[in-house]
Amino acid sequence: MIATLNHQALLQVAIDEAMLGLSEGGVPVGGALFAADGSLLGRGHNRRVQEGDPSIHGETDAFRKAGRQRSYRDKIMVTTLAPCWFCSGLIRQFNIGTVIVGESVNFPGGIDWLRENGVTVIDMASKECIDMMSDYIINNPAVWNEDIGEE
């Protein structure tokens, strides 16, 4: 069923979240968790800056908003940027079956590791996502480095 979904439409939800974060002065990474039939379970965005909370990445926020789920194997995590180790670990621990990433150019994250561990990773190579993130990194290098634990 996942193969028949409109991946770009799912990604758009995450992009809208990222842009909301940007408008709030935050790191523009958005995420959304969907059921296998494409229904939305949770959506969210990075709020390191807005709430001073380093644990809120786009993926962790979407996962949290979706609440408790009995199984994640048929779920789809969508994120504007390849997931960092924290979020890749989330995906692996809870056996989220499919991940759609907007791009992995600005940050490769753990997508190779996820693939090695049986996760289906679909990289959309979205120019919109690449440009949004590269613009942010160029203009806010300190916040970005803090967000990925670089000193």
Next chain:
Amino acid sequence: MIATLNHQALLQVAIDEAMLGLSEGGVPVGGALFAADGSLLGRGHNRRVQEGDPSIHGETDAFRKAGRQRSYRDKIMVTTLAPCWFCSGLIRQFNIGTVIVGESVNFPGGIDWLRENGVTVIDMASKECIDMMSDYIINNPAVWNEDIGEE
């Protein structure tokens, strides 16, 4: 400096958090983040049951409570139970230098992977932690399996 700290005293903070969680009806895993001099930065515990929030593990809660930090390399994450992939990913992404785990008998988590990636992992093999967790798993298998993404 970390070598001279009383590891058992640091672990006790995480145990106290785990027991608080247990008294609330939750999964008894606690965590605490310390600076290199042993001062407490944040402490917390699993609240999957209490708040219906699957993203709150002992480690993520302690990390969150500590707020934004410029560097984690000299920080110490203490947890009553070996960190799952989600929490191991957190530790790796933010380059937390040292992890003290109460035990890894009931759940090995990602401690070998963390060691391979340069994290100092100190396993206390605490009988108190082992008994607390095994009692919980025996009495609450469904919640425990949900917490680690097992179906």
